[in-house]
Amino acid sequence: MTPQQKLQQxxxxxxxxLLDNGLSLASEVLxxxxxxxxxxxxxxxxxxxxxxxxxxxILCITYLWTxxxxxxxxxxxxxxxxxxxNIPMPLSSFSKIGNQYVIFGALSTNSSLEEILExxxxxxxxxxxxxxxxxxxxx
Amino acid sequence: MGLxxxxxxxxxxxxxEVGEAIVDTQALRIMxxxxxxxxxxxxxxxxxxxxxxxxxxxVEREVSRLKKQVAEYESYAQGALDKGNENLATEIAGKIxxxxxxxxxxxxxxxxxxxxVNMLKQTIKNTERNIQSMERQVSVVKTTESVQKASAAAATxxxxxxxxxxxxxxxxxxxxxxxxxxxxxxxxxxxLQQDESGDGLQAKLKEAGILTSDGTTxxxxxxxxxxxxxxx
Numbered sequence: 001m002t003p004q005q006k007l008q009q010x011x012x013x014x015x016x017x018l019l020d021n022g023l024s025l026a027s028e029v030l031x032x033x034x035x036x037x038x039x040x041x042x043x044x045x046x047x048x049x050x051x052x053x054x055x056x057x058i059l060c061i062t063y064l065w066t067x068x069x070x071x072x073x074x075x076x077x078x079x080x081x082x083x084x085x086n087i088p089m090p091l092s093s094f095s096k097i098g099n100q101y102v103i104f105g106a107l108s109t110n111s112s113l114e115e116i117l118e119x120x121x122x123x124x125x126x127x128x129x130x131x132x133x134x135x136x137x138x139x
Numbered sequence: 140m141g142l143x144x145x146x147x148x149x150x151x152x153x154x155x156e157v158g159e160a161i162v163d164t165q166a167l168r169i170m171x172x173x174x175x176x177x178x179x180x181x182x183x184x185x186x187x188x189x190x191x192x193x194x195x196x197x198v199e200r201e202v203s204r205l206k207k208q209v210a211e212y213e214s215y216a217q218g219a220l221d222k223g224n225e226n227l228a229t230e231i232a233g234k235i236x237x238x239x240x241x242x243x244x245x246x247x248x249x250x251x252x253x254x255x256v257n258m259l260k261q262t263i264k265n266t267e268r269n270i271q272s273m274e275r276q277v278s279v280v281k282t283t284e285s286v287q288k289a290s291a292a293a294a295t296x297x298x299x300x301x302x303x304x305x306x307x308x309x310x311x312x313x314x315x316x317x318x319x320x321x322x323x324x325x326x327x328x329x330x331l332q333q334d335e336s337g338d339g340l341q342a343k344l345k346e347a348g349i350l351t352s353d354g355t356t357x358x359x360x361x362x363x364x365x366x367x368x369x370x371x
Binding site: 030032033034035036038043044046047048050052054055056059061063064065066069097098100128131132135138 | 274275278279281282283284285286287288289290292293305306307308310311313314317318321
C-alpha cells in the first residue's frame with residue numbers, strides 16, 4: 001500500500017469515528033506535494049490534527065502556539081520544560097516548525113485504526129493540557 | 140555540512156507567519172541534488188563491483204588451474220623418481236617451482252580482489268543506507284511544509300480569516316466556552332424534561348416550603364404511632 005492509499009484509508013476510517021471520551025472526529029484530505037489529512041475533534045476544532053503518511057511513519061501534528069506568544073523572559077525556561085516533558089508525556093513529543101510550537105506523535109505505517117484513534121485521543125488531550133498548563137510562559 | 144545542519148537549514152523558519160514558506164527551497168534543492176549524486180555513486184559502485192567480481196572469478200579459476208598443475212607435475216616427478224630418472228625429476232621440479240611462483244603471485248592478486256569486493260559491498264551498503272536516510276529526511280521536510288500549508292488552510296476554514304491572529308490561550312478559552320455551553324445545554328435539557336414530567340413543579344413547591352417532604356418516612360410513621368398511643 002502506498003502512503004497515499006494509506007492516507008485515503010485513514011480518511012475514511014477516521015471520519016465520524018468516536019474517541020474513547022465520546023467525542024467524534026471529522027477528517028478530510030488536503031491535497032498537496034504531500035497529502036495531509038486534516039482531522040478535527042468535536043468541540044476542539046481550534047486545535048486540528050494534521051496527519052501525514054510517508055514510507056516510514058505516520059505523523060500526527062497539532063499546532064500549539066507561535067514564538068510571538070512566548071514571553072521572551074521565560075523562553076529558555078519554556079524550552080527546558082518542553083524538552084524535559086518529552087519523555088514523561090505519554091505518546092506525544094514537543095517540537096517546532098518554523099516559529100510554531102507543535103506537539104506530535106509518530107506511529108508505524110502498520111498501525112491499526114484503533115491504535116491511531118488512541119494516538120489522536122492522547123494527542124488532543126495532551127495539546128489542551130499543554131496549552132493550559134504552560135500558559136505561564138506565554139504573554 | 141552534517142545532515143542535521145542541512146535539515147535545520149532546510150527547515151529554518153524563513154517565514155514567521157502562518158502560511159509563509161518555512162522550507163528553504165534552495166536547501167531542499169541541494170538535498171535533492173545530493174541524493175541524486177549519491178544514487179549515481181551507488182550505480183557506479185554496483186557496476187565496479189560487477190567488474191571486480193568477474194575478474195575475481197577469473198583469478199580464482201587461474202589459481203585453481205595452477206594448483207591442479209602443481210599436483211599433476213608432482214605426480215610426474217614422483218614417477219620419474221620411481222623410475223630412477225633423477226635428471227627428468229629435477230627438470231620437473233624446476234617446472235613445479237615455476238608454477239608455484241606463478242600460483243603465489245595469483246593468490247596475492249586474488250586476496251586483493253577479495254578485499255576489494257568486500258570493500259565495495261560495504262560501500263554499497265553504506266550508500267544505500269545514506270540514501271534511505273536522506274529520502275526520509277527530505278520526506279519529513281516536504282511533509283512539514285505541506286502541514287504548514289494545510290494549517291493555513293484550516294485556520295481560515297475553521298475560524299475565519301483572522302484566526303491566525305488568535306493565540307493558543309484564546310483558542311483554549313473558546314473550547315472551554317463551547318464545553319460550558321454544551322454542559323449548560325445538557326442541564327437545560329434535563330430541566331426541561333423534569334418540568335415536563337412534573338418533577339419541576341414538585342421541586343418548586345418544595346423550594347417554596349409548600350411541600351416539605353418527599354413522602355412518608357419511617358420516622359413520620361413512628362411519630363404518628365406514638366401520638367396515637369398518647370391519645371389512647
